[in-house]
Amino acid sequence: MREYNPKEIESRWQSEWKEKNSFGTGVKQGPKHYVLEMFPYPSGRIHMGHVRNYSIGDAIARFRRLQGFDVLHPMGWDAFGLPAENAAIKNKVHPAKWTRENIAYMREQLRKMGFSYDWAREVATCEPEYYRWEQQFFLDMYEKGLAYKKQSFVNWCPTCETVLANEQVEAGLCWRCDSPVQQRELEQWFLRITDYADELLADLEQLRGGWPERVLTMQHHWIGKSVGAEVQFEVEGSDKPLTVFTTRPDTLFGATFMSLAPEHSRVPELIAGRPEAADVLAFVDRVRSQDRIARTAEGGEKEGVFTGAYAINPVNGRRVPIWVANFVLADYGTGAVMAVPTHDQRDFEFATKYGLEKVVVIQPEGESLDPSSMKAAYDGPGKLVASGDFDGLNNEEAKWAIAEHLDKQGRGRKSITFRLRDWGISRQRYWGSPIPMIYCDECGTVPVPREQLPVRLPEQVEFTGEGGNPLARSEEFIHTTCPKCEGKARRETDTFDTFVESSWYFLRYCSAPNDQAAFVKEEVDRWAPVDQYIGGIEHAVMHLLYSRFFTKVLRDLGYVSIGEPFKRLLTQGMVIKDGAKMSKSKGNVVDPDALVQKYGADTARVFSLFAAPPEKDLDWSDRGVEGAYRFLNRTWNLIVSRLDAVKSAPALNAAELPADLRDVRRAVHKTLGKVEVDIGERYHFNTAIAAVMELVNTLSDDLNKRGELQGQAASVYREAFSFITAMLYPIAPHVTEELADLLGLEPLWKGAWPSVDAEAARDESIEIPVQVNGKLRGRVSMAPGTTKDEIERLAMEDEGVKTWVEGKQIVKVVVVPNRMVNIVVK
């Protein structure tokens, strides 16, 4: 008998699939279905997280093809990014070469896993054929006012003279040279994602059901809509008021001072010529030199300094001192806060520390707050006091009453603020897509004309890790002519954030590799949106939010018809070993190559799907891998040992089978029904595999008793074996293709999911538990559909039950047909 030889089988079927283009679109004629896994960063080698992610996606794609869908299942490379540049500095290898070699190696690794991708649509984001389109989108956005430039801060290493990413800052120091990192202000490009804040929030409702609830919640909080009011305070000695944002306009009468962010644009003017000026400047310098993380760390000391200036509370004319405080953020709200120490804990602490005035304006029911004895701020409900005409109002009503009052006076209005900020997309890096802009001394900022796209990255550059962006030192790149006046001009040397590339790649697959347009309308309309997206939970906010934003922008630009890119989302857990996430530094990585070498790709796939349901973390176990391998061997042996008998079996006559064969067939059809739901609806591959294992065990036991397979028994087994190949095909495609071939069946990549024969799956008799006072005391068997009265009678006659019921008073009998009986006695 032939033995299971994964290496030989796998390479043969991988060649066959490639040769026949088995996974191109249009192979199946049914309705469209788009299955997508998050594309990898080409770091060098695939890791177990990839194996898991892509095994899940491949199982879904292959199952949908069996169901008759025309499936789009593409793969590509998120190929721009920091590690390529670091490798260039460290190993003197060009980022392009490094990246392309990594892609070639990893593509081969994925091919050896047998994933069913349509490689004809492969994209790599570092190629001009890809990034030219996002340069075009950027120009579109610029024209619509969605892309703009503004000053913002970056991490700057003064020794390396370069901008650092957040991950390159370790405890406030540069990761390369340990110099203290400074905050430097640069002009940078931004995309107006905040214009879409309301829609991004509202459309989360459409995704409910298809997306995990926790991801929706996280996005909800990230967008962070706050409803409140803007209030204008006149400033003594100035004709320009200061505006604050507050969610508590009801406490306005209790505002006793004001706090500004150190970066607030009015600070220099407020302190000009005052004795406090030097102290304020020193404070501002100190706070600004801290990195954001240190400044906002938990338990961080709340600090501030008085500016010497005063503002006027618009509702009661109170003079309120203006302070600068380290906890006020310049980029949230208006960068200025009205402080109400009695009803905001942070303001309470600040006022206590600096001896500032406290006034109670909300009194809770049945209590009387006194500022001098309060230990903490009171932020609950109550009635207004010391608030002029608003005294006695419930504080919730007062919010709107005061906001309206301010509106009438022209000193404020209802206002909504989002936590979401505009997306800064400028990076002072080489290995990214150039931003297609030109600076001319005469004409200012001029977009690159569309016919000149793509703006290509020059390949001749040096990587030293010092002196800023290598692109800025590339003479051939910087110098250009102004498209307007044809005078001398310079190119923008910043490149796009790599999140830009990953925000639209799923749409590009619909038309890749077309070089005439980013998308062909009919194609993108046919395939978008992605029906099932699969990836790590770590992308719950940024990548998924940016992709949703881009899709809406591309819709408004007329490129696509959809407003949401991903209909269903599956977030998979991490791969853990020895209680920690697999990582090189912990030394607990398992190399997929070695695994495939030893057991084959099918075993790696079975294990990664069997060990846990997709959304949970997966605990790696070498023993578990061997278990998966043994299961494939058992299945192989079961089928191959009976090949001759089942291949010569007569036609199946389902209506006239003896009881023992009806039992076998019932197990087969019941398993098929369960696997169909587990794979197709629940994505719980672990229980689907368990069900097939059970069936294999059942069939083995039956065959041991049965001996020779003859007549209708062989026919029943022929059906059983063909079902097993179909059920396992999404999970272990190579071995099942081989078995189907040995059984004389058509290749599974062309095949169809079998249908359950409801009659065959129907139970002839069922056994249900009988409880007495909730404790299991017996079991009774009956035909399905037996009446409640009859079930009760059978339960009462059961010997085990009788001993517990005799001599007691029966209070109640609960009968749930097909489930259980509970007899309540006293």
Add this chain to the structure above:
RNA sequence: GCCGGGGUGGCGAAACUGGCAGACGCGCCAGACUCAAAAUCUGGUUUCCGCAAGGAAGUAGGGGUUCGAUUCCCCUCCCCGGCACCA
């Protein structure tokens, strides 16, 4: 601190709408095969009491709703992930 997700045998897990807790796999124990081992096959395996039949306890801990709770509600503890003073 806030938000989110969890806690079930020695281990990974299952129990989908409140209805037999522990399917399936791993490990372990015993047996078969073998000179022996590996591989494979067969049987057993939640804990406690009992030779057994059987009984009792049991899903982090405490309480509640219910004929019945791993599942629903309240409180407490622990673990993981995300965010970080959001006015």
